[in-house]
Amino acid sequence: MRKFWGVAKNENFSVGCTGKTVFVYDSNGKETAKFSDFPHAYKAVFMPNNNIIAVKSTEGSLGFYNLDTLSLIKFVTITKIGAQDEGFAFSPDGKYFYNIEKPNDTTRTELAVYETENFTKTETIFADNEKMVLDCLEFDETGVCYVLGFMRGDTGIIANGFTAIFDRENKTLTDIRPHEIKTYNYLHAYKKCELYGFTEKSVELNPALSKLAEIPKTSVKEVFLGSFPA
Numbered sequence: 001m002r003k004f005w006g007v008a009k010n011e012n013f014s015v016g017c018t019g020k021t022v023f024v025y026d027s028n029g030k031e032t033a034k035f036s037d038f039p040h041a042y043k044a045v046f047m048p049n050n051n052i053i054a055v056k057s058t059e060g061s062l063g064f065y066n067l068d069t070l071s072l073i074k075f076v077t078i079t080k081i082g083a084q085d086e087g088f089a090f091s092p093d094g095k096y097f098y099n100i101e102k103p104n105d106t107t108r109t110e111l112a113v114y115e116t117e118n119f120t121k122t123e124t125i126f127a128d129n130e131k132m133v134l135d136c137l138e139f140d141e142t143g144v145c146y147v148l149g150f151m152r153g154d155t156g157i158i159a160n161g162f163t164a165i166f167d168r169e170n171k172t173l174t175d176i177r178p179h180e181i182k183t184y185n186y187l188h189a190y191k192k193c194e195l196y197g198f199t200e201k202s203v204e205l206n207p208a209l210s211k212l213a214e215i216p217k218t219s220v221k222e223v224f225l226g227s228f229p230a
Contacts, residue, residue, distance in 0.1 A: 006043040007197035012051055013067045015044050022055055024067055033070040037063055040082075043195050047094045047116065054097055060084045062099065064119045074119040078112075079103040087136030087195060090116070092143050100134045109134040109149075111166075125171050132173075136191040137166065138220040146220040147173060148187055160184070163224040177224060187223050190215070 002023070004016035013032075016023045019042050024033040040059040047053070051067040060079040065072055078084060078101050086100035086109060097114040110127035111134060114120060126132060134149040145166040153159035161184020164173040179187075189208035193215075196202035203209050 003201060004199055005196060005201050007199055008044045008046055008053065010046045010051065013046075015053060015055075015067075017042050017044055017055065022063075022065075024070065033067075035063070035065065035072065037072055037075060043088075045089060045195070047090045047097075048092055050094055052116075054088065054090070056084070056088055056099070058082060058085050060103075064097075076114075076119065076121075081106060085192075086134060087138075087148075087191065089137055089139060091145075092139050092141075098137055098145075100137065107133075111137075123171070135188055136195070136220065138191070140219075140221050144221075146224055148184075148191060148220045148223075150184060151178075161188070163187075163220050165224070175224075179223065183223060187218060187220065190218055191220065 002016060002018065005019055006017040008015050012027055014025045019040055020036060022035045022041055022044060023031060026032050038057050038061045041055045041057045041063065044053045044055045053065050053067060055063040055065065059082050060077065062076040062078065063072060064074045083106040084102060088099040090097050095116055097116055097119065099112045100109050101112045102109055108130060111125040112121050113123040115122050126134065131152045132149060133152065134147060136148045138146045140146065147164050147166050150158045150161045160178040161181060162176050162178050164176040167174050186208050189206040193202045193206055193209055209215050
């Protein structure tokens with residue numbers, strides 16, 4: 001079995017990302033396809049209750065694939081400046097795809113919203129906030145979207161991490177809760193590796209996790225609610 005950077009699966013398929021190629025396997029573990037449409041593609045996620053995947057490249061691209069037809073649905077170029085390693089997720093109902101992007105500056109993030117009928121970007125949010133940096137987003141079982149990020153101080157360096165709730169209707173973050181750097185660093189590493197599927201390669205590159213004999217499970221929601229120790 002290949003050592004993948006990122007893996008994802010549902011009840012029908014599993015995928016493994018090497019960076020150069022996305023391998024597709026059926027429920028019996030048989031390789032059914034492989035895609036090499038764009039480089040530096042290390043992570044993928046499944047649309048809920050569907051056999052569609054989104055694959056993200058750190059170079060600045062997105063690819064949406066239908067595994068029922070083993071075909072590329074749409075290719076999206078976000079930017080050509082690279083360094084696109086932030087989080088992404090489908091909404092629980094599968095109607096939207098959210099991607100944290102840095103299209104113009106590798107130090108400034110924004111939240112892009114894509115509708116999933118044609119995978120067209122419909123909104124860009126937080127692009128004008130220079131002090132807030134978004135890292136990842138997480139939906140709970142009720143559909144609430146929790147966000148992890150950090151705030152810059154006046155000097156431009158990180159002042160504190162934070163968790164918050166994304167209010168889609170009002171296009172804002174609510175109930176922003178600051179966290180110590182130690183808590184932020186652990187949660188950031190955990191969520192990053194979670195998106196990779198906790199592969200050996202991804203954990204090895206995250207010191208906050210790789211030195212632990214056991215990785216304590218957590219979530220943005222748990223930290224937001226204060227149920228995960230600092």
